Amino acid sequence: VGDLSLNSTNKTLQQALFDAIQEKIISQKWQIQQKLPSTRRMAEELKLSRNTVISAYEQLAAEGYLHSKKGAGFFVSVSIPEEFLTTRGTSGQRAIDNNRSNCQQQDKEHNRPFTPGIPDLGNFPYSKWQSMLHRHTNRATISGVGDIQGYYPLRDALSQYLQSSRSVSCNANQIIITSGAQQALSISVLATLKQGSRILMEEPGYPQMRKILNLFNCDTLPFQVEPTTGIDLTSLSRHQSEAIYLTPSNQYPMGTSLNTEQRLQILRWAKERQSWIIEDDYDSEFQFSHRPYASLQGLSAQSGVSDRCIYVGSFSKTLFNGLRVGYMVVPENLVSKCLDIKDALAGRTAVHTQAALADFIAEGHFLRHLRKMRKLYQQKSDCLAHSIKTHFAGKWTIISQSAGLHTTVKWYGAPTEEQMVELAHQQGITVRPLSYYEHLSGRREWNSLVLGYGNAKIEEIDERIKTLAQCFLGSELGGHEVNGE
Amino acid sequence: VGDLSLNSTNKTLQQALFDAIQEKIISQKWQIQQKLPSTRRMAEELKLSRNTVISAYEQLAAEGYLHSKKGAGFFVSVSIPEEFLTTRGTSGQRAIDNNRSNCQQQDKEHNRPFTPGIPDLGNFPYSKWQSMLHRHTNRATISGVGDIQGYYPLRDALSQYLQSSRSVSCNANQIIITSGAQQALSISVLATLKQGSRILMEEPGYPQMRKILNLFNCDTLPFQVEPTTGIDLTSLSRHQSEAIYLTPSNQYPMGTSLNTEQRLQILRWAKERQSWIIEDDYDSEFQFSHRPYASLQGLSAQSGVSDRCIYVGSFSKTLFNGLRVGYMVVPENLVSKCLDIKDALAGRTAVHTQAALADFIAEGHFLRHLRKMRKLYQQKSDCLAHSIKTHFAGKWTIISQSAGLHTTVKWYGAPTEEQMVELAHQQGITVRPLSYYEHLSGRREWNSLVLGYGNAKIEEIDERIKTLAQCFLGSELGGHEVNGE
Numbered sequence: 001v002g003d004l005s006l007n008s009t010n011k012t013l014q015q016a017l018f019d020a021i022q023e024k025i026i027s028q029k030w031q032i033q034q035k036l037p038s039t040r041r042m043a044e045e046l047k048l049s050r051n052t053v054i055s056a057y058e059q060l061a062a063e064g065y066l067h068s069k070k071g072a073g074f075f076v077s078v079s080i081p082e083e084f085l086t087t088r089g090t091s092g093q094r095a096i097d098n099n100r101s102n103c104q105q106q107d108k109e110h111n112r113p114f115t116p117g118i119p120d121l122g123n124f125p126y127s128k129w130q131s132m133l134h135r136h137t138n139r140a141t142i143s144g145v146g147d148i149q150g151y152y153p154l155r156d157a158l159s160q161y162l163q164s165s166r167s168v169s170c171n172a173n174q175i176i177i178t179s180g181a182q183q184a185l186s187i188s189v190l191a192t193l194k195q196g197s198r199i200l201m202e203e204p205g206y207p208q209m210r211k212i213l214n215l216f217n218c219d220t221l222p223f224q225v226e227p228t229t230g231i232d233l234t235s236l237s238r239h240q241s242e243a244i245y246l247t248p249s250n251q252y253p254m255g256t257s258l259n260t261e262q263r264l265q266i267l268r269w270a271k272e273r274q275s276w277i278i279e280d281d282y283d284s285e286f287q288f289s290h291r292p293y294a295s296l297q298g299l300s301a302q303s304g305v306s307d308r309c310i311y312v313g314s315f316s317k318t319l320f321n322g323l324r325v326g327y328m329v330v331p332e333n334l335v336s337k338c339l340d341i342k343d344a345l346a347g348r349t350a351v352h353t354q355a356a357l358a359d360f361i362a363e364g365h366f367l368r369h370l371r372k373m374r375k376l377y378q379q380k381s382d383c384l385a386h387s388i389k390t391h392f393a394g395k396w397t398i399i400s401q402s403a404g405l406h407t408t409v410k411w412y413g414a415p416t417e418e419q420m421v422e423l424a425h426q427q428g429i430t431v432r433p434l435s436y437y438e439h440l441s442g443r444r445e446w447n448s449l450v451l452g453y454g455n456a457k458i459e460e461i462d463e464r465i466k467t468l469a470q471c472f473l474g475s476e477l478g479g480h481e482v483n484g485e
Numbered sequence: 486v487g488d489l490s491l492n493s494t495n496k497t498l499q500q501a502l503f504d505a506i507q508e509k510i511i512s513q514k515w516q517i518q519q520k521l522p523s524t525r526r527m528a529e530e531l532k533l534s535r536n537t538v539i540s541a542y543e544q545l546a547a548e549g550y551l552h553s554k555k556g557a558g559f560f561v562s563v564s565i566p567e568e569f570l571t572t573r574g575t576s577g578q579r580a581i582d583n584n585r586s587n588c589q590q591q592d593k594e595h596n597r598p599f600t601p602g603i604p605d606l607g608n609f610p611y612s613k614w615q616s617m618l619h620r621h622t623n624r625a626t627i628s629g630v631g632d633i634q635g636y637y638p639l640r641d642a643l644s645q646y647l648q649s650s651r652s653v654s655c656n657a658n659q660i661i662i663t664s665g666a667q668q669a670l671s672i673s674v675l676a677t678l679k680q681g682s683r684i685l686m687e688e689p690g691y692p693q694m695r696k697i698l699n700l701f702n703c704d705t706l707p708f709q710v711e712p713t714t715g716i717d718l719t720s721l722s723r724h725q726s727e728a729i730y731l732t733p734s735n736q737y738p739m740g741t742s743l744n745t746e747q748r749l750q751i752l753r754w755a756k757e758r759q760s761w762i763i764e765d766d767y768d769s770e771f772q773f774s775h776r777p778y779a780s781l782q783g784l785s786a787q788s789g790v791s792d793r794c795i796y797v798g799s800f801s802k803t804l805f806n807g808l809r810v811g812y813m814v815v816p817e818n819l820v821s822k823c824l825d826i827k828d829a830l831a832g833r834t835a836v837h838t839q840a841a842l843a844d845f846i847a848e849g850h851f852l853r854h855l856r857k858m859r860k861l862y863q864q865k866s867d868c869l870a871h872s873i874k875t876h877f878a879g880k881w882t883i884i885s886q887s888a889g890l891h892t893t894v895k896w897y898g899a900p901t902e903e904q905m906v907e908l909a910h911q912q913g914i915t916v917r918p919l920s921y922y923e924h925l926s927g928r929r930e931w932n933s934l935v936l937g938y939g940n941a942k943i944e945e946i947d948e949r950i951k952t953l954a955q956c957f958l959g960s961e962l963g964g965h966e967v968n969g970e
Binding site for chain 2: 062068117118122124126130134137138140145146153178179180182195208211341343346351352355359364
C-alpha cells in the first residue's frame, strides 16, 4: 500500500480510494504493469471494507487505469488516458489508446457544462437505479423476444404519469416504447409522410429532426420562430403541408411557448387540412415560472383532433441520455402501422432496462427525482441569469423563458456567435451558436448562443460566465454595440 | 405465515418460496389486498435468510402478484394474471389485466420450445452479467451523450473476437454498435440502396430483412435455395442487382452453407457488378459438425472486394434476445455514411449495457459461454434428430445441417405444414411453417417446418417430438405417403 492516503472529505471512501490510486497512476508513481496490493491487504491496511476496495478497483479497471489478470490480481494498465501517456507502449497500442482517448475526449465535450441537452449526470440516483436493474436482469422469463410495443408494466406506469403530469390523453395501448426519442421521431415520420411530403418545422429548430427529414427526402418548410414572441401563426393558414413538427411547451432552442389560443389555432388548422401534428415534449417536466401548459396532445383530445396528433417524449433529459429509452403516444388507428415500422427498423427495445424503468416510475422514484431536479435546475437557471446580468453589463439579453435545461442569449454586434464559440472553446467551455439550429442562414442581424446548464455544477456557473464575459468584452472587436437593440 | 410450506426439491429456496406464495395467490387462499407477513417474520418462521425472502417478494412484485406500499410492506396485488382472475375488480382494471396478460401470453409463445431464433434463456450466466452491469451502471461519466459509433472498449473487444473467431477483417473503427442486428440491417439497406433499387435475397429467407426492404420500397429479387444443395449459383451471372443479402454460413432457414468456391463466385460477381454484399452471420458461433467457414467478409478482404461487403452480427443468439445489441462491420469509406444514418434513425445505443458487454467479452465470459452453449446445442440438435428418427418412422427428413439453433424438416403429402402448425398449437407446441420464410408461395410440392431447439429443455425434446409425431401420424390424412420422395 505504501504511502497511499485517503482524503475522504465530501466523498465516499470508495471515491477517495479511487482518487488516491488514480493520482498515483497519473503521476507515474505507480508504474505501468505494476501489481496492486491484493484487495484483502488494501482493505486491512486502510481499514476499509473489502467490498469498498473491490468496487474502487473495478471502477478503475472500467475507466482503463487498471486491468485484472485472472487469479493474479490487478495491475496498472497500459491504457491510461492519452493526455498522460508518454512514449511507453508499442505504436499499435498507442494508436488504439489514442483512438480510445479521442472518443473519450469527444464524449467529454458532448457532456461539458453549457453543452445543451445534457441533464445533471452527477445527481441521478444511480444506486437506486442499480437496485431496480438488479431486480430484473436475472429474469430468464423476460429475456427472450418481448412485446414489440414495449414491456407492458412500463407502458402502464408511463400512461399514468403522462395522464396525470402532462395531461396526455392515452392508455397503455397507445404508447410505444422506443430506443430513444429519436427512434420515436423516425417512426412518426415514416408513419405519416412519404418521400417528397411537406412538413412545417420550427426555424430555428431541433437539428436531429431535420436529419430524419433529410434522410427520408421529406420537404422541410421552415416556420419562423421570433425571440420572445415565438411562432407567428398568422401565416399558418397559407401553408399546405402534410404535417407540422412542434416543441410547443418550450420551443427548442428559442425557449418560447405556445399559449392555449395558439394551440387551438394549430389544432383547427390540422383538422381542416387533415395534417399531422408531431409534438415533441422533450423537457416540459422542468418548467419553473408557471405551471407547465398541458400537452398539445391532451388539448387535441378535448378538441376532437386527437387522431391527428403524435406525442413524443424522452427519458434523456429526465434521467440520463445514455439510457436510450423514449416513447411515443399515437392515435389508436396508427398503432399497428407504427409497430410494423418499429419492427422493420430496429425491432424491440432492451427489456431489462424497461422492466427496471417500470418499477422506477411505479414506485415513485421518477417523480421524486423530477421534483428534486426541478428545484436544482431552477437554481441553476436563476444563477445563470444572475451571472449574465452581473458580468455582461447588459450586453447579453436572455430571450428564453425560465424552463428546461438551457438559456438562450442574444446580442447585437461583434463578436459574432461563431467567434464567441471559438473564444469559449479556447477557455475549455462548449457553447452552441444559434446557427446550429437553423435550416436557413444569414437572415439574422443579431447573434445568439444556447447555453445548457443541465450538467453544469451550480458552483461553477458564475466563474464560467465570468470567463465567457471576459472573452466577450476582451475580444478585439467586443463591446462595441451597434444600433438596433 | 399460516400453513405456508416450501417444497425445495430441485430448486432454490427463493424459488420454492416464490412458488409457495404464488400458489396461495392463484388459489385465492390469500386474498387480494391482503398484507403479507413482514420479510423479517417470514424469514424467522421459515428459517430462511431475510435476503432470500426479500428477493422472492420482489420477484413476485415484479411479476405482478404483489405490490409494495412504502413503509407498510407487501400486499397481494389486484393485477394477478388474467387466467386466474375471477369477477373481482373493476371492469377497467380487468381490461388492463386482460391486456397485460395477453402481452405476457404472446411473449410466452414467442419464447416457447421449438420457436426458432431463441437461445437457451435459462442457461445464460445472469449473475455474472448482473455483476458486470452493476460495475458500470453508476458511472456518471459515461451516462451522457456517448459515441454514436458505440462505446470504444466494446468495439475494441468485439474486433478482437471477430478477427480471431470469425476471421472478419476489421478494426474497431469499422465496427458500429447497433440497437439490435435489425437496426444494423436497416442501416445497411439505407446506406447502400435507394427506393426502387434491386436486391437479391435468399428464397426462403429471413422475413425481418424482407420487412426492411418493403418499408423502403426496394425491389426484392428472390434467389432460390434448394434443400441440402443450397443456392444454385449458375443463374447468378444473369442477375443485375445493386446488392445481395446472404446468410452464407447457415442459410436461414434451410440450414445449408456456401463452400469456399461458391463464396469466391459471389465475390467475383459483386466485384464485376460493383454490387454490395450484406452478410448476416447470425448464428455461426454454433457449428457442430465441422469448423465454421470463415466469414465471407474475411474472404472478401483476401480477394480485394472488402469495400463491397457489410458484415452484420447479433448478440441475440449468443446471449439473449432482450439485450438488443447488434453490430455491423463496414468498409472504412462507408463508416461515416452509416453513422449519419444511425444518428438520424435512432441515435446512440444504451451505454451501460455496452460497457458491461465490453467487460463480459474482454474478461473471457463470452467465449466461455459460447463453448458451453455450443456443446449444449449440439446435444439438443442430436437429441432432436434422434427423436425424429425414432418417432416419425422415416416420414420426416431433416434437411438442415447440424448447426445453429434450429432444425428444418421436410415431408411429402398430408398433413400440410399449416395443418401441422395448427395440430401442434393445440398441443401447446409452437412450430413455424417454411411458408413463413417465403416471398413467393405455392411453388413447393413438399411440406416443411422449422423447429427451434435453442430454448427447449433437453429433457423435454423427446416427449415433445413424440407428441408432434402423434399429431402427424394420427391426423386423419396423416401417414399416407405420396410418390415423389
